[in-house]
Amino acid sequence: RKEVEQDPGPFNVPEGATVAFNCTYSNSASQSFFWYRQDCRKEPKLLMSVYSSGNEDGRFTAQLNRASQYISLLIRDSKLSDSATYLCVVNRGAGSYQLTFGKGTKLSVIP
Amino acid sequence: EAQVTQNPRYLITVTGKKLTVTCSQNMNHEYMSWYRQDPGLGLRQIYYSMNVEVTDKGDVPEGYKVSRKEKRNFPLILESPSPNQTSLYFCASSGIATNEKLFFGSGTQLSVL
Numbered sequence: 558r559k560e561v562e563q564d565p566g567p568f569n570v571p572e573g574a575t576v577a578f579n580c581t582y583s584n585s586a587s588q589s590f591f592w593y594r595q596d597c598r599k600e601p602k603l604l605m606s607v608y609s610s611g612n613e614d615g616r617f618t619a620q621l622n623r624a625s626q627y628i629s630l631l632i633r634d635s636k637l638s639d640s641a642t643y644l645c646v647v648n649r650g651a652g653s654y655q656l657t658f659g660k661g662t663k664l665s666v667i668p
Numbered sequence: 669e670a671q672v673t674q675n676p677r678y679l680i681t682v683t684g685k686k687l688t689v690t691c692s693q694n695m696n697h698e699y700m701s702w703y704r705q706d707p708g709l710g711l712r713q714i715y716y717s718m719n720v721e722v723t724d725k726g727d728v729p730e731g732y733k734v735s736r737k738e739k740r741n742f743p744l745i746l747e748s749p750s751p752n753q754t755s756l757y758f759c760a761s762s763g764i765a766t767n768e769k770l771f772f773g774s775g776t777q778l779s780v781l
């Protein structure tokens with residue numbers, strides 16, 4: 558099993574749609590989970606951290622399922638500006654500052 | 669403004685000609701790291717540093733060197749670049765508390781001919 562695995566997409570969705578991405582990770586000792594957004598050829602930027610209780614930031618909701626070792630990102634009411642690649646990021650174990658990046662899921666929101 | 673400054677943005681060079689990509693952060697971060705990003709392979713870590721004079725290999729360190737003489741600077745050195753090092757490179761930094769956000773530089777597109 559790959560360390561961090563994501564569906565590469567692309568996901569092509571119409572404006573206003575709800576879209577969900579999943580990500581699985583292999584290291585059961587991982588404690589820190591994030592979603593980063595990357596626009597084409599630009600630097601990744603933190604979208605949100607993912608907490609055990611789940612968290613929401615506007616149209617974005619992140620969930621963590623430790624038992625099944627996956628995290629999810631839900632985007633409601635998609636905007637054209639949401640078009641980007643979404644990277645699932647997981648730390649490498651208890652207390653580790655080292656991060657493993659998934660290869661990303663590409664989202665295109667279509668007018 | 670909190671930022672990671674990476675230079676140059678674009679670099680074209682020839683095989684074997686030593687080069688340095690600079691990285692500087694103004695947030696007093698302990699942790700700094702270099703990544704390369706290639707199509708289909710995602711971001712892979714080259715080297716990282718937890719503090720001054722402390723550096724460690726990442727997943728793909730071959731052909732690269734780094735140094736951390738000052739807390740703010742973390743240059744990436746290619747002593748003898750080869751075409752397989754053509755890639756998009758990112759420097760990043762963060763604090764070392766739990767769930768610290770990783771700040772990235774704008775990237776350096778390197779082409780080795």
